[in-house]
Amino acid sequence: MEFLFNAYAFDGELDLNRLAQKLGMTRKYRWEEPMKLNPVTFAPVPSANGEQAYLYYFGGVVFLNCSADLIARFLDAIQGHAGQMKRRHQFPFHEEYRLEIDPQRETAIANNCAVMPRCDPTFLDIICFVIAKSVALERIEARIDQVFDEVEVLIAKLARGKLELPDRDMARMASSILSFKFTSIAHIMVLDKPEITWDDPQADRLYLTMAGLFELNQRYLEIRHKSETLLDMTGVFTSLSHARRSARLEWIIIILIAIEIVLYLLELFRH
Structure with a gap:
């Protein structure tokens, strides 16, 4: 059979x-x-x-x-x-x-x-449960690799002194990264075993063996590590973007003050 x-x-x-x-x-x-x-x-x-x-x-x-x-x-x-x-x-x-x-x-x-x-x-x-988890993890792995590719492009731009990323795109990227962690923990529940394994030792051994062969725990840990790395990178990009925006605002304030001084001096000269 x-x-x-x-x-x-x-x-x-x-x-x-x-x-x-x-x-x-x-x-x-x-x-x-x-x-x-x-x-x-x-x-x-x-x-x-x-x-x-x-x-x-x-x-x-x-x-x-x-x-x-x-x-x-x-x-x-x-x-x-x-x-x-x-x-x-x-x-x-x-x-x-x-x-x-x-x-x-x-x-x-x-x-x-x-x-x-x-x-x-x-x-x-149990076999169905394990391979269903495996393909669900594969979907997350593919998406997180796509985000890594996007971040790689940003790093390349940063190396050339350019960082043009709107806050909306930054928030979207951070939301995607957080969803990877949430999905792998809350939805797929990689670290949780089927209820039948608590009462059936043979079922428990089969599940642990299958989970080991498909590297469910290792893949979950890798997803978590990649997610944390991406969040750190996103934090750096956000800090740089805010610093750049602050510097721009400071220059605008300086220019406005200079304009006001020039206008004041012109007004004195007329009188």
Whole structure:
């Protein structure tokens, strides 16, 4: 028996409770709890059984045993219910994983596939949870790299003695950096484990192994470090911008005083 996983990240978080209402569901979802849907009927699926889609509110969707055509049709159909959903070709962040069930082989877990002697729905849930976190982190990593590129341009201008950045753009950059830290902590909750791992030692070991293979904690620490570095750089740019503005105001005041003195002297000369 073989299970194929395909994970994608979409733009922003997904309000599962609002989506549940649009799909005619009444239950409430917690942050770590995925919405499991039949990718054809959009009906809720209680446990792993055939083709399935796992939706996570932190911005990930994982397809279990779904063909490429079925994934594309699902994303096209659900975008009317969730604004963050886009067509498949607009999903640059993608993760694939494979699980083989073979009673004759021992458990083996790698970064692209795993082998287990028996099938446990809990294990499927954990694999989906980890790779959904991984693609969500990949989305943040790509965005923070874009901000680094923007800052690099500013540093190059600063080296030439130029710093032309409006306060609105500076505030937008700082807001983006803070959102990276908030999203990785509050939305993705990289450092938190699924509730099932507290009661099931095997599930806990699998989660820790998978999280280690996908380097979730290390990637989170790197995002936090980069965010703090960018905030420090933004603080420097803000200080320089304010100093430049203060110097400009001082020169304006000096010029106005000089003009006033000249006018006063002219008035004395006339008399």
